[in-house]
Amino acid sequence: MTRNTRQKAAIREAFEHADRPLSTDEVLAIAQTAVDGLGIATVYRNIKALVDEQWLMVVELPGEAPRYEISGKAHHHHFRCDKCGRVFELHGCVPAIEALAAPGFLVRTHEVVLYGLCVECGQPPAA
Incomplete structure (x- = not known):
């Protein structure tokens, strides 16, 4: 049985309000704004518990520390901003992406990550 604490509730709310994959940092x-004194060890412990409960799932991008997002979402991909490092969800999928595999290959699953500038970072500086 897992306990529901103020810290765990603040961590859940962080994911619900962000609505995108988040790093532990x-x-x-985000959660420190709701719970003073919240530490990184508590964040790690609660994220592990939420993954074990299958409320969160791990999002792995090549060469980066894992991020986490709420489980149970429809199939989607991710976009990582080169400037701010935030990761966003891209809803939907490229039609017939499996057709890229050579004849005779059987595609089980796939991941697509797009890299570039998010809407905030891609804006030209104000004059």
């Missing part, structure tokens, strides 16, 4: 920064 992002979770800490």
Whole structure:
């Protein structure tokens, strides 16, 4: 049985309000606004519990620390901003992406990550 604490509730709310994959540092920064004194060890412990409960799932991008997002969402891909490092969900999928595999290959699953500038980072500086 897992306990529902103020810290765990603040961590859940961080994911619900962000509605995108979060790193542990992002979770800490967001959840600290609701719970003074929240530490990174508590964030790690609660994220592990939420993954074990299958409320969260791990999002792995090549060469980066894992991020986490709420489980149970429809199939989707991710976009990582080169400037701010945030990761966003891209809803939907490229039609017939499996057709890229050579004849005779059987595609089980796939991941697509797009890289570039998010809407905030891609804006030209104000004059």
